[in-house]
Structure formats: C-alpha cells, structure tokens
Amino acid sequence: GAGVSQTPSNKVTEKGKYVELRCDPISGHTALYWYRQSLGQGPEFLIYFQGTGAADDSGLPNDRFFAVRPEGSVSTLKIQRTERGDSAVYLCASRGGSEQFFGPGTRLTVL
C-alpha cells in the first residue's frame, strides 16, 4: 500500500496477557518509530529503528515492552504481562527522508 499500515486496528485483552502489535512501513523507508498516545494526550516516543536495529529505545516505559524489526521492514511491538495502564493508541511512523508518516494506530484496551 501507499501508506503506513497497522494491525490490528483494535485489540482488547485481559490484564496479564501478552500482545503483539504490527506495523508495515512505507516501502523503502529505513527508519521506523513507535509512539504511544494516551487519551487526551499527544503521542509519546517509545522506540526508533534504523534498519534492523533499535537506535533509540529510551522511551520504552519498562522491560515489559519490547520491539523487533528483524528484516528492516515490518516491526512488531510486544507487550508482556499487560496492565490496565497500558491502554492507549499505539502509533507507528516511518521515514524515508526528513518527514515521518504515521499509520492509523492500534487501540489497545486492557481490561
């Protein structure tokens, strides 16, 4: 497709469960970002990939959060032992030049 896609669009899970969120960047974009947006707030940076490696993971809130990008394209954000406070919209963005292009997000609800 022409833009960044994210799946699923909505995810409802129970406290303590494991979830995976997927991001398909724009083809050819080497840089990929994950952000988290809580209700009524702006997006907050989580992690940045340049190619296959995490160049900056300073925004990950704790060790329950992990992300991979094994082939330098699709990325998966993994959250272990989910907590109610993890409920938010998780946004992915990719960048080829200087501008980031955002996907529609995955709305995660932890019950």
Place this chain on the structure above:
Amino acid sequence: KQEVTQIPAALSVPEGENLVLNCSFTDSAIYNLQWFRQDPGKGLTSLLLIQSSQREQTSGRLNASLDKSSGRSTLYIAASQPGDSATYLCAVRLMDSSYKLIFGSGTRLLVRP
C-alpha cells in the same frame, strides 16, 4: 528536558471565524516544528513543517509561525469550516540524530455550522 504545551486544550467557534492555536516549547534548540491534524480514529496528517531557520509557512487557509528564541509557534486558520474540526497537534524535532518528535497534548477544535 523538552516540554511542549498547547493552549487552549479545546476551542469551539462558529463557521467563518479566523482562529489561532498556540504552541510553546521549553528548549529553543530544535531542528524544526511541525503541525499535525488528527481526526478521531485516524493517524496524524502533517499540515505544515517549519525549519528552525524559517519564520513561517503557509498552505491554503493555514499559516504557521515560529519564534524559536521565545519558544513559541502559532497556527492561524482563516475562514474556518466545519471540516476543520479535529485535534491539532504541534511537535518539535530535537537536534539529535534520531528525528524523534516531542508532541504537545493538542487542541480539540470544533467549528459549528
């Protein structure tokens, strides 16, 4: 630590009004500033990007200004329309190599017909 603040948090205006959204940031060492629009359930759409060396950018009815020394930017919307109703976010790009963005909390705009 860079902090970005947007005022007001919400705004309701009648159709046809001109309006100004405000964004302030605490550290003037930014690479650029960007204004985004976010519709419910949708991702972010970039509206205007101002480089740190620029004072303003214009696109159609939108004009964004940047005063880096005072840590302020404004987004001016002329002749507002109901279709302009959305959340408007400003974000600054830091002077590091990651290109990561620091966002404000947004202004929710409602333009009443």
